[in-house]
Amino acid sequence: MNPAFANPAPLGLMGFGMTTVLLNIHNAGFFPISAMILAMGLCYGGLAQIIAGIMEYRRGNTFGMTAFLSYGLFWWSLVLTLILPKMGLAEPTPMGYMGCYLLMWGIFTLFMTLGTLQYNKVKQLIFASLTLLFVLLAIRDFTGNELIGLIAAYEGIAVGSLAIYLAMATILNEQFGRTVLPIGEAKS
Secondary structure, three states: OOOOOOOOHHHHHHHHHHHHHHHHHHHOOOOOOOHHHHHHHHHHHHHHHHHHHHHHHHHOOHHHHHHHHHHHHHHHHHHHHHHHHHOOOOOOOOHHHHHHHHHHHHHHHHHHHHOOOOOOHHHHHHHHHHHHHHHHHHHHHHHOOHHHHHHHHHHHHHHHHHHHHHHHHHHHHHHHOOOOOOOOOOOO
16 A cells, blocks of 8 residues: 555545444434434445545555445435435335345445455454344345344444444554554454
């Protein structure tokens, strides 16, 4: 990596983490979906990850580019799926179709998880947990099972929290030039 370029991963991880936590707090039933979640999905979950992905491209990091651009665009597509029907521009998506959408993201994330095996343990755990989250959400939408949806919500809060932790660990460890927050170092 070119040291002249800042590490964009903490930006992307924070965008993903904070937005995922907020959406899953909603999914757990603590508050309704609102402009706050939609705005986070478009701006921080979406745009910030897209910017991070473009920066990863510039650094020559294919994995980071693919992950951040894909998940940034996931957030945009999810928000559009929710707001286009409200604007009268599309029909609402049936739950079974949403199950297919989420399952496709789960399959993508499973393959991305394989790409983390040379990275630190926290990143591996984030991708493995995100795979599980997408699968649980797909099962919820295929079956209508509220308990699976609630389990998915709390698992999503955990996934988002792990991403926030990795973002902060990356920033602090880099800032202080030593391990402040452990991440389970990458394999050599």
